[in-house]
Amino acid sequence: MTFFRQTIAPFLIVLIFIVALVAVSARIFLPSDMAQPAPIKEMSGVPSQILPS
Structure with a gap:
């Protein structure tokens, strides 16, 4: 158990x-258009009460 605690756990x-x-x-090496967060689009077929505003 000591071997795991002193060697394997810190390595993990x-x-x-x-x-x-x-x-x-x-993200630094991605093209500039891919480094941005994904756009959020309103899902069709889902009532607006379910989606956060």
Whole structure:
């Protein structure tokens, strides 16, 4: 259990952090039109009471 706590767990935490950092930093290399948030369009067939305004 000590091996897991001292070696594997910190490695997994650092690995998750690096993957998240790469995913966020990848937006720099995207074309400018893809780096923007997705447009929000009103869905057809859904009553307006369900959609947040």
